[in-house]
Amino acid sequence: MKKILFAASESVPFIKTGGLADVVGSLPKYFDKEKFDVRVMLPKYMCMKDEWKEKLQYHTHFYMDLNWRKQYVGVLEMEYDGIRFYFIDNEYYFNGYAPYGDIYADIEKFAFFSKAVLSALPLIDFRPDIIHCHDWQTGLVPIYLDNFRYGNEFYRGIKTVMTIHNLKFQGTWDPKRVRDITGLPQYYFAPDKLEAYKDANYLKGGIVYADRVTTVSNSYAEEIKTPFYGEKLDGLMNARANCLSGIVNGIDYEDYNPLTDNKIERNYDVSNFRKEKIKNKIALQKELGLEENQKTMMIGVVSRLTDQKGFDLVAYVMDELCQDAVQIVVLGTGEEQYENMFRHFAWKYPGKVSANIYYSEAMSHKIYASCDAFLMPSLFEPCGLSQLMSLRYGTVPIVRETGGLKDTVEPYNEYEKTGTGFSFMNYNAHEMLATVRYAEQIYYDKKRDWNKIVERAMNKDFSWKNSAKQYEELYEGM
Structure with a gap:
């Protein structure tokens, strides 16, 4: 049985700002349960609805170094629709009225989240074969994983997939600050790794270090190799072309069904x-x-x-x-x-x-x-x-x-x-x-x-x- 962990910044029904949440919340249910154990890890946002927060169960907590800071990491969990969801808890990072705010705060918040995802694994007794990272918010996961492999047997052999939902959003900030936030060695801040056009770029780092890169349609996978669609990363997309593929998203056919939809005036199907x-x-x-x-x-x-x-x-x-x-x-x-x-x-x-x-x-x-x-x-x-x-x-x-x-x-x-x-x-x-x-x-x-x-x-x-x-x-x- 293959173990898969989805790491993402949002998921239905817990928190949603866009299509990313639909993918992360819906896709895991559709894997063959005999062959795949798919679980999801998310931030525990203060702005989540109380009905969800009340259902979370405490699993464990620990303290983690984020360079010179020592940060609390709580791990909560719940089962929803047959899928196990883990929530990373830290009120300093995940308070606020919305999951994303000012980009500088987000840069630190998702560095914390990416490192916490990996640090929590040994404690929740789940060692995934593959970590499937979604968008720039989890771009540091493959880099931290590369860094953790030295001197820690547990992390060796874990593979990563990086999915780009929209290349326009990359998570960039000045390298000196990002180095200070992440505690990653200088070695990673080079133009062939995390750095792009004098900025540290989370998505780029994820793309460079992931074992496979996917986007959410075949045509988009081709388009982003060109300057018009490539958002300045077209060179990198061409360099990784042999590991790049497009898989089109789906929609939840139970939610969106004209025959059973209770939000519409009159139900119908293809016959009537x-x-x-x-x-x-x-x-x-x-x-x-x-x-x-x-x-x-x-x-x-x-x-x-x-x-x-x-x-x-x-x-x-x-x-x-x-x-x-x-x-x-x-x-x-x-x-x-x-x-x-x-x-x-x-x-x-x-x-x-x-x-x-x-x-x-x-x-x-x-x-x-x-x-x-x-x-x-x-x-x-x-x-x-x-x-x-x-x-x-x-x-x-x-x-x-x-x-x-x-x-x-x-x-x-x-x-x-x-x-x-x-x-x-x-x-x-x-x-x-x-x-x-x-x-x-x-x-x-x-x-x-x-x-x-x-x-x-x-x-x-x-x-x-x-x-x-x-x-x-x-x-x-x-």
Whole structure:
């Protein structure tokens, strides 16, 4: 039996700021329990909900050197959904209203966490064969592991996987401070190791020292070898290309199931969506004060409202788009200019545009279930989960061909009658608009073809089962 430890800074249901939490919380359940013992280690944040904090059981505690500081490390644990979760406790580091705050504090916090993960292992009686590290917050784990191997038999032979969820976030700070914080020897602070462009870079260190590097889609794994997507690490990505692979994320098919979802007006599946899905649309039009007309094409957006997600393109053609026979429903928060842009168009076209500038899990489910199409014109997208949810709910994705979007949405081909969505290639507002209008044309003029797209979309399987199989192969191959 192979023992695997996931080390990460967030996980559902305990704490979540983004897609990383979904991966860490959902993926472990899908491994073959006969062959893999997968456990998860997280920080114990003060801002976790009390319902979780009350369920944690004390396991052990010890004191650990973090260079010249001596720090308390508590280890708590609980079982959830058949998976054992460990929580590293230290109130000095993990207090505060959010898991991340100011980057300088985070640099020290996650140096502490990375070292504590390894230091706790002998005391919890779990020696993993592989430590699977997620994003820059655990980038120091492979480096500390390399450092611990000298003079400590226990750590020899433990392998590491480093998964990049978004290369944009790397965890960088000035090397002198990082050396002072981590207590790592000067040897590690060299351009072929932790250092990048005169900074100490946690993610880079993790990538250099990990045995395998993965990202969350095949296309993204290729893209990050180029300067445009590589965030200045493209040279390193090419150097490690032989150990680099992409495995696309899944979504929890129990949480996101139009047949059993209790957050939506009317349940449906692939056999009856033609009649039942529309009832969700009517209910949402009523709730949001849009013009009530079941025939109008409704386009949904659920997203962080940032440049990365392509909202500069949307802003550029929004007025033109509002001349079409469509309704647009937006849910999310982000950069002020985009929040205000959507508010403006909701004011200008009250029956057509609904701007919901907040985040709500329940409302997101309603949008996935009610809309006809889902717009996601990202500049880059390591994996993307929204398009997978849209496919699951039979809401046709309109995406830019990048990263995970390219890997999961097959563009409609009207001659071969194939495809599960619509896509455009260049990062260009009018190319996006033309693609949206092409989708409108199929929706209005070729309804049978449209329904076939929906059917193919709903029959796709992007559950975690697929991803787990690929991770199992990766672990077996190490």
